[in-house]
Structures are given as structure tokens and as C-alpha cells.
Amino acid sequence: xxxxxxxxxxxxxxxxxxxxxxxxxxxxxxxxxxxxxxxxxxxxxxxxxxxxxxxxxxxxxxxxxxxxxxxxxxxxxxxxxxxxxxxxxxxxxxxxxxxxxxxxxxxxxxxxxxxxxxxxxxxxxxxxxxxxxxxxxxxxxxxxxxxxxxxxxxxxxxxxxxxxxxxxxxxxxxxxxxxxxxxxxxxxxxxxxxxxxxxxxxxxxxxxxxxxxxxxxxxxxxxxxxxxxxxxxxxxxxxxxxxxxxxxxxxxxxxxxxxxxxxxxxxxxxxxxxxxxxxxxxxxxxxxxxxxxxxxxxxxxxxxxxxxxxxxxxx
Amino acid sequence: xxxxxxxxxxxxxxxxxxxxxxxxxxxxxxxxxxxxxxxxxxxxxxxxxxxxxxxxxxxxxxxxxxxxxxxxxxxxxxxxxxxxxxxxxxxxxxxxxxxxxxxxxxxxxxxxxxxxxxxxxxxxxxxxxxxxxxxxxxxxxxxxxxxxxxxxxxxxxxxxxxxxxxxxxxxxxxxxxxxxxxxxxxxxxxxxxxxxxxxxxxxxxxxxxxxxxxxxxxxxxxxxxxxxxxxxxxxxxxxxxxxxxxxxxxxxxxxxxxxxxxxxxxxxxxxxxxxxxxxxxxxxxxxxxxxxxxxxxxxxxxxxxxxxxxxxxxxxxxxxxxxxxxxxxxxxxxxxxxxxxxxxxxxxxxxxxxxxxxxxxxxxxxxxxxxxxxxxxxxxxxxxxxxxxxxxxxxxxxxxxxxxxxxxxxxxxxxxxxxxxxxxxxxxxxxxxxxxxxx
Numbered sequence: 001x002x003x004x005x006x007x008x009x010x011x012x013x014x015x016x017x018x019x020x021x022x023x024x025x026x027x028x029x030x031x032x033x034x035x036x037x038x039x040x041x042x043x044x045x046x047x048x049x050x051x052x053x054x055x056x057x058x059x060x061x062x063x064x065x066x067x068x069x070x071x072x073x074x075x076x077x078x079x080x081x082x083x084x085x086x087x088x089x090x091x092x093x094x095x096x097x098x099x100x101x102x103x104x105x106x107x108x109x110x111x112x113x114x115x116x117x118x119x120x121x122x123x124x125x126x127x128x129x130x131x132x133x134x135x136x137x138x139x140x141x142x143x144x145x146x147x148x149x150x151x152x153x154x155x156x157x158x159x160x161x162x163x164x165x166x167x168x169x170x171x172x173x174x175x176x177x178x179x180x181x182x183x184x185x186x187x188x189x190x191x192x193x194x195x196x197x198x199x200x201x202x203x204x205x206x207x208x209x210x211x212x213x214x215x216x217x218x219x220x221x222x223x224x225x226x227x228x229x230x231x232x233x234x235x236x237x238x239x240x241x242x243x244x245x246x247x248x249x250x251x252x253x254x255x256x257x258x259x260x261x262x263x264x265x266x267x268x269x270x271x272x273x274x275x276x277x278x279x280x281x282x283x284x285x286x287x288x289x290x291x292x293x294x295x296x297x298x299x300x301x302x303x304x305x306x307x308x309x310x311x312x313x314x315x
Numbered sequence: 316x317x318x319x320x321x322x323x324x325x326x327x328x329x330x331x332x333x334x335x336x337x338x339x340x341x342x343x344x345x346x347x348x349x350x351x352x353x354x355x356x357x358x359x360x361x362x363x364x365x366x367x368x369x370x371x372x373x374x375x376x377x378x379x380x381x382x383x384x385x386x387x388x389x390x391x392x393x394x395x396x397x398x399x400x401x402x403x404x405x406x407x408x409x410x411x412x413x414x415x416x417x418x419x420x421x422x423x424x425x426x427x428x429x430x431x432x433x434x435x436x437x438x439x440x441x442x443x444x445x446x447x448x449x450x451x452x453x454x455x456x457x458x459x460x461x462x463x464x465x466x467x468x469x470x471x472x473x474x475x476x477x478x479x480x481x482x483x484x485x486x487x488x489x490x491x492x493x494x495x496x497x498x499x500x501x502x503x504x505x506x507x508x509x510x511x512x513x514x515x516x517x518x519x520x521x522x523x524x525x526x527x528x529x530x531x532x533x534x535x536x537x538x539x540x541x542x543x544x545x546x547x548x549x550x551x552x553x554x555x556x557x558x559x560x561x562x563x564x565x566x567x568x569x570x571x572x573x574x575x576x577x578x579x580x581x582x583x584x585x586x587x588x589x590x591x592x593x594x595x596x597x598x599x600x601x602x603x604x605x606x607x608x609x610x611x612x613x614x615x616x617x618x619x620x621x622x623x624x625x626x627x628x629x630x631x632x633x634x635x636x637x638x639x640x641x642x643x644x645x646x647x648x649x650x651x652x653x654x655x656x657x658x659x660x661x662x663x664x665x666x667x668x669x670x671x672x673x674x675x676x677x678x679x680x681x682x683x684x685x686x687x688x689x690x691x692x693x694x695x696x697x698x699x700x701x702x703x704x705x706x707x708x709x710x711x712x713x714x715x716x717x718x719x720x721x722x723x724x725x726x727x728x729x730x731x732x733x734x735x736x737x738x739x740x741x742x743x744x745x746x747x748x749x750x751x752x753x754x
Contacts, residue, residue: 001565009561016558125610126582128589133616136595146594221558221586222614230556265562287562288528288552 002144003273006263012151014258015158016220018251019213020231021238022165023206025250029182030202031093033103038210039232040114043225044084045211046218047118049077053129065134065149074215081211082204089203111229119225126224154216161212162251165205169247174201182245234261234291241298243311252309257294264290385425386670389447391458391468396435401460401484401655407648408656412663415699421671428663433459440464444472454678455479455669457662462487469496477678479685481666483659486628488534491729497685499658499721501628501734506603507538509626509736509752510576514601515544519574523549523567526578535578535603548572555583561590568596578603585614592619604628612744620741629737630657630721631751636697640720654721661719664699665689671703672712687712689724723753
């Protein structure tokens with residue numbers, strides 16, 4: 001496979017990671033704890049979409065190989081993820097008067113509950129959306145790129161969501177309040193921002209994006225009760241690499257980690273790929289270490305820049 | 316060893332006094348974790364209580380008279396724990412086999428099987444085996460399911476004694492290194508050999524392999540590479556539960572091999588097939604038994620695996636004796652038997668024949684006859700009844716060759732049976748049996 005091919009694969013995988021990492025970082029910046037139930041929120045979204053899609057069917061036409069019904073299912077999945085997160089915040093995180101470590105541990109418990117409920121409802125076995133898999137797009141194959149229209153849909157949807165979030169944060173009242181609250185919650189409250197309401201909105205946006213990531217993950221790979229949890233470690237790496245609490249850092253970190261993960265096979269043939277390196281040179285490391293490599297790079301970046309790429313300087 | 320025996324005695328006392336409460340003391344002694352103790356508690360308690368009861372009655376009787384009472388042998392099974400599904404299948408096969416044997420009787424005596432639970436763990440397996448060997452003094456021990464448990468029992472309990480140990484379900488490759496430890500299920504090595512031959516017969520001289528990054532995947536792959544004469548152009552493990560294997564399939568494609576071998580589990584293999592399909596790669600797939608399953612078929616596109624060949628350990632399902640067994644099994648339990656039930660069934664029948672053929676009911680005598688009654692010499696018979704008649708008419712162990720429902724048995728020097736494997740081919744997105752291989 002050519003370099004372009006690996007980059008294309010990386011782009012698809014990154015899109016899913018980016019959607020997951022934004023929500024994690026957003027919730028961290030405003031609710032002030034690392035939410036370990038985030039991965040399972042992705043799973044919740046994916047299964048809600050699975051149920052919806054099973055109920056509504058394809059609804060006639062299709063865009064990019066995805067039936068209209070799938071987009072409705074995506075919407076319901078996002079809504080379900082957001083609703084579950086808000087209810088969890090209302091019933092569990094908000095009434096708990098513990099510090100961020102206490103909330104972190106609580107969120108691990110919450111993650112178990114989400115997963116258990118899904119496992120009770122759907123069994124431990126894996127499944128997929130009832131959407132036929134596609135063959136790669138023909139005219140891209142000569143360039144060594146083997147992606148399907150579904151992959152294009154994943155990347156396009158992620159771009160739309162990320163751009164939408166950017167506009168929301170920069171140009172709307174809600175966005176300004178969220179940024180103010182992330183910067184200094186006390187000051188935000190004193191200046192008249194209803195911080196509780198902003199917290200809820202943060203959960204809606206963060207969990208909604210995670211749920212969308214989960215639905216795409218289900219489309220890209222398969223659905224299983226552990227799907228989100230299995231990705232959580234990589235998402236954490238992305239968020240920390242980007243600078244935890246920074247939404248734009250999470251986007252960048254998610255992109256980089258996804259890319260590194262998929263570009264690992266190139267490490268062993270660096271010579272062919274890079275211009276100034278002699279042919280035959282390569283770092284002989286197997287693809288099974290892809291995640292380890294991503295984490296090594298994360299640690300290296302943190303050593304050089306302890307707050308992450310886009311993180312604010314330590315106070 | 317003596318310490319454990321003591322704890323077993325404690326447990327027995329408890330059992331007779333307080334029934335299932337004794338379990339807690341026992342479980343405490345072998346230091347399992349709390350959750351397992353709780354989870355295993357109920358069913359284990361029942362099993363122990365039953366076994367203990369029989370054992371008490373029988374050993375009391377045995378003290379009084381030894382000639383007309385039943386022959387007692389032991390079994391260590393995974394009644395609880397991670398392999399309890401196998402244990403359940405085993406027990407159905409065992410019940411059916413005991414029914415067959417006791418319909419006929421062994422020289423007028425019954426066969427009695429004392430079943431103990433291994434909790435699917437080494438520790439539990441050893442404790443169960445020690446109880447059977449040291450207290451019940453069984454000369455013949457069927458056990459266990461997991462390869463690690465079978466080996467642990469062999470090394471700490473039966474090795475160096477004359478007790479015969481016959482594992483019902485272990486397929487681990489390293490059991491072959493212990494000739495004193497017999498097993499009824501074929502070694503994973505026969506699968507690797509069969510795959511190597513199959514791929515070579517199909518005319519490929521290059522193969523790309525990916526295997527699941529654990530003992531199972533590693534040992535099967537190593538055995539395959541040993542047996543394979545051609546080139547292995549790609550050989551890389553993959554971790555379980557990753558969200559993408561597109562790098563692996565891309566590298567397999569880049570390797571240039573036309574034959575791809577997957578020693579993977581179902582979920583990971585399904586992801587790979589989808590990625591191969593959506594990347595538009597073409598190759599002839601081969602797989603170990605772990606890649607086959609209905610959920611794989613349900614979650615891969617039609618036609619994405621057609622022509623794939625998979626080798627699975629199997630009972631010879633086309634043989635008449637297997638079909639009789641399957642029909643009886645279905646009548647009794649309302650479902651089709653698994654190969655694992657067939658292995659357990661054959662363990663009991665083989666043990667019963669060894670007892671009948673032996674001069675005396677001792678480990679030394681049974682060690683001698685256990686291989687011979689099902690070995691290749693003698694008249695071929697397919698049921699306990701027929702074999703038992705030959706022995707009753709004065710035949711020796713070499714006059715019968717019991718053909719099991721799970722295969723011809725014929726233990727080799729290493730204590731492994733002749734493996735019976737089925738080749739499945741994916742046709743129209745369904746598994747179709749295309750032939751059998753004798754290991």
C-alpha cells in the first residue's frame with residue numbers, strides 16, 4: 001500500500017478519535033474531571049443508533065452509500081448519548097460532593113453500569129449495522145488509496161461536526177460562556193453566567209460528539225459492548241497529547257494519534273518513503289506495537305511540553 | 316500434599332455435618348478469590364454434596380465387601396468457572412456413556428464416576444484430583460478441561476503414581492511432551508499440520524499469517540511454521556479488541572502471498588474480513604477453528620469469504636456410531652451434541668473397557684489396558700456393548716479396537732489420540748463440510 005493509502009486510512013481512523021477526544025476534553029475543561037465513562041457513552045450512542053436503524057430501516061434513498069435511515073439513527077444515537085450523559089450528571093456527578101479524583105473513580109463505576117446495561121440488553125457478542133459493506137472507490141485505487149464511500153462519509157461528517165463546534169464556540173453566546181467558564185468558573189459565575197446550565201450544555205455537546213464517534217466506529221468496525229471502552233485509552237492519549245482541557249488541542253491530538261496508529265507500517269520502510277533516507281533503512285517494529293508507539297510519542301511530547309501541544313501554560 | 320489432604324478431610328466432615336456450608340471452608344483453604352467463591356458457591360456445593368454422598372456410601376461398602384460393588388473412577392471437570400460451558404457439555408456425554416456402560420455392566424458390576432469441580436483453575440483442579448486420588452483412591456482419573464489444569468494435575472498429583480490420567484478436552488500443544496498424560500481430544504498441532512498440508516495441496520508455496528497474540532495463537536502458529544515447507548512471507552501477531560486491523564491486512568496484501576492464514580478469534584477476524592472486503596484485496600483465506608462461527612457469517616458481507624477453508628476438530632459425523640450417539644443425545648437432551656461431549660463420552664467408555672480388560676482394578680493394570688482396548692489391534696467395534704462382549708468371551712485387551720464416537724482414538728506414544736478433523740469451506744456464505752482428515 002502506498003503512503004497515500006496509509007494516510008487515507010489514518011484520516012478515517014483519526015476522524016473517529018477526534019470526535020471522541022473533543023468531548024472528553026470539553027467535559028474536563030468545564031466539569032473538571034477525567035470522565036472514564038466517556039468511551040462507554042460512545043457505545044451507548046452506537047447501540048441507540050443500531051436500535052433506531054433496525055426500527056426505521058433505510059427510508060428510501062442514500063447518500064455516500066449510507067441510507068437516509070442511518071442519518072436519522074445517527075441523530076437519535078447522538079440524542080441518546082447526550083440524554084444519558086445529562087441524566088448521569090443530574091443524578092450522580094452533580095449531587096456528589098467529592099473532588100475530581102472521587103468523580104474520576106465514580107465515572108469508572110458509571111462506565112461499568114453503562115456497559116452492563118448494554119450487555120444485558122444486547123448480549124456480549126459483536127454485531128454490525130444492517131448496511132452492506134462497500135467495495136473501495138474505483139478511481140482512487142490507482143493512487144493506492146483504498147477507501148469506501150462510507151469512509152468518506154465518516155470523514156465528512158466529522159469535519160462538519162468539528163467545524164460546527166468551532167463556530168459554536170467562537171461565535172455564539174453559549175460558546176463564549178463555555179469558554180469563559182473553562183477559563184475561570186468562579187469569575188464566570190460572578191459575572192452572571194448560569195454555570196449549571198452551561199455544564200449541562202457541555203455534557204450535551206461532549207456526549208453528543210462521543211455518541212456520533214461511537215456510531216461511526218460501529219460503521220467503521222463493529223458494535224460490541226466494549227467497543228468504546230477499548231478505544232478510551234487511545235482517546236485519553238490524544239487528549240493529553242493535545243493538552244487536556246483544550247478543545248482545539250484535542251482535535252489536533254486525536255488527529256495525530258489516529259495517524260500515528262495507522263502509519264505504523266511505514267516505520268519499517270522509512271527508506272522508501274522519506275527522500276533523504278537511504279532505501280532499505282527502517283525501524284524494524286511490528287504493527288502490533290502501534291498503540292505503544294503512539295504512547296511513546298505522547299510521552300516524548302509531554303517531556304518537551306508538559307501541558308500538551310495546545311495546553312495552556314501551567315498556572 | 317498432606318496439608319491439602321487434611322483440608323479435604325475437614326471439608327468432608329463439614330459436608331456430612333453441614334452440607335454445603337463446608338464449601339466455604341474448603342474454598343477458603345485453596346484461597347480462591349471471593350467473587351469466584353460466591354459465583355461457584357451454589358452449583359459447586361451441590362456437586363460436592365452429591366459426590367461426597369456417593370463417595371461416603373461407596374467407601375463404607377467397599378470396606379465391607381469388595382467384589383460385587385461398583386467400580387469407582389474419578390473425574391475432574393469444569394463445573395464452574397470460565398470453562399463451565401465445556402463442563403456442561405462434558406457432563407451430558409458422561410451421563411450418556413455411564414448409561415451405556417451400566418446397562419451392560421462390567422462383569423456384573425456397575426461403573427461409578429465421582430465428579431469433582433476444578434473451578435476451571437489449576438488450584439481447584441489439583442485439590443479435586445488430590446481428593447479423588449488420595450481419599451477415594453481411584454485408579455483412573457478423567458481430567459481436566461483446560462490444558463493448564465490437566466498439566467497441573469498431572470505434575471502435582473498423578474505423575475509418578477500408577478493412576479491413569481485421561482484428559483477429556485485439553486488441546487494444548489505442550490501436553491504432547493508428557494506421554495503419561497493421555498487425552499481424548501486431538502492436539503492443536505494436528506490442526507496446524509492439517510492446515511500446512513491443505514495449503515500445500517492447494518498449490519501455494521507462500522503464506523501470510525496473522526495470529527492472535529496469546530498462547531493459543533502463538534503455539535498453533537509455531538507448529539504451523541514447523542510443518543510448513545514453503546515460505547512464510549508475513550507472520551505477525553495482532554492484539555485482541557483493537558478497533559482497526561487495516562494495517563495488518565494491508566501488510567498481508569503487500570507481502571505478495573496469495574494464501575492468507577488467520578489464527579484469530581471471531582470478532583477480530585470479522586473486522587479483518589470487512590477490511591479486506593472494503594479495501595478490495597483478493598486472497599485465498601485459511602483459518603484455524605477459532606475463526607468459524609455464525610456471528611462471523613452474520614457480520615461479514617456476502618461473498619467476502621467464499622472459498623475460505625477452515626480446519627476444525629470434529630467427531631466423524633458421517634460414521635454410523637456417531638450418528639447413533641447424536642440421535643441418543645438429541646433424544647435425551649433435545650439438542651445436538653458437541654465434539655466436547657463426544658470426547659467425554661469416549662473417555663468413560665474407554666475407561667470402562669480398560670477396567671473390564673484388566674486383571675485387577677489397580678492403576679498399574681489399567682495403565683496397561685487403557686491404550687490397548689482402543690488401540691489399532693483387534694476386532695473393530697463401535698460400541699461398549701460389542702467390545703464388552705468380546706472381553707466377556709475371554710478376549711484380551713488386544714482383541715478389541717474400540718472406535719470412539721469422537722474418532723478412532725488409537726493413542727500414540729505421547730498419549731495423544733488420532734485427531735479427527737473436518738475441513739469446512741465457505742460456500743455461498745455458509746460453512747460446508749468438504750472432507751475429513753485423520754491426524
